[in-house]
Amino acid sequence: MAYINVKNISKDYSRREANGKCNTIHVLKDVSFEIEKGEFVCLLGFSGCGKSTILNLLAGFETPSSGSVEIDGREVTKPSTRYITIFQHYGLLPWKTVQKNVELGMEILSLSKKDRAVRAQHYIELVGLKGLEEQFPSQLSGGQQQRVAIARSLAVNPDILFMDEPFGALDPVIRNKLQNDLLKIVSEQKKTVVFVTHDIEEAVYLADRIFLMKSDPGHLEKIYDIKIPHPRNRNTDDFGQYRKFIYNKLFSIQEGKPEYII
């Protein structure tokens, strides 16, 4: 039995239209997949295809309209510190310092005040933010804020990280650096990662497998095994091949036919 086991999930929302009628919209339809422990999976697809919805279901923030989500043999019914979600806009508490933000999740671990501080310190150093402990999030750059969010999640030692376009708001240089740091940390700590992105290159660079999604209603279109060893180089032929395959699939371009650009 796989570590994460998603069986035939669908998700419907009812939405009130301008004319006052309630419409049911099918956001996800009959999605099934399995993820093994320690895998790095990217969910890739256009805006609105239901990537965040899948993540919310996996993380237990929402429940599926039908089907089931199991993690480690148990049905997911509510959030847990065993799987932590990292958001595009970081989700840091602006009224807490970096140190206090990282200590946030330790409230339910019965640790002494000193142990919390030591542990927070460890993860702040791990993500390279030593010296910024007493800053507030608003005093940090976007990249630094996302590092704080990563430190905060690692500090509760989760088995899984769910990441929803975590680097979407960052400039390319910072983004590449964070991608490398993330790969290093999760392989060292043997975390399972489900990572949402709509950037093909990012997905090919990071993922063991890419789940390509399409919409209306949201479903898994194709799964790609990325068999390039780490560290990956964006300029190799292999990399380019994957990028091209996935691009063509995403934009429904038939192989062999010329690509028209209007």
Added chain:
Amino acid sequence: MKHLLYSIASFVIALMIWQLLILLGDFDSALFPNPWHVAQALAETISNGTLLEGIAASLYRFAVGYLVSAVAGVLLGLLLGNVNVLFRLSNPVIQLIRPIAPVAWMPFIVLLMGIGDTPAIVIIFLAGFFPVLLTTARAVHTVDDIYLKVARNYGITKFSTIFQITLPAIFPQIANSLHIALGTSWIFLVSGEMVGTQSGLGFMIIDARNNMRTDILLATMLVIGVIGFILDLLIGKFEKKVLKHYGIH
């Protein structure tokens, strides 16, 4: 510096208009005293102790009424904001009570509890309580969903979430309502004291009227204005300090 100059100029001009009105208006000087006489009356009330006594009585009532309304308003607001059934049950009645001017409660409260500190305190409480309560209850629903998700993810209890997440997240809105409530409470305090008490600044105004001492009357009015201004300044400072504590600049 420029600010100070403008402030000084503003007062000088006001004093000149005041003096001008007296020169042009041909009022009975006992009914419309000039600034100098008011200053003398102020000195008189300071030296005979009545002013300080009045200020002390007013500030005491104000402090009690305002603090109780602030604490009760915020705590009950958090409760109503988090328990939707309670909000929907109480909101209709609150909306009905709210437009009743606090002063309109006065005769009823005086008949019920007699004159003294209590009616004035109740009035201040009523003036501050409802705005703070409703602002807090409504603000609870404006908390960004992402913070609540984070709280759930990290296993923070519902109760702890209220004080660790909700309260700081909506603090700017609460502070704003506390600021406004402070102003209205001070305004209503004076009118409360004019009806239900035998001491305090509001009472001094009534007393001065009864004794035909318009100079003391105007002096007291000035003191009320100055204290209101200082209170506003202080809560502004407090607001800034707490916002800074919460990392919001």
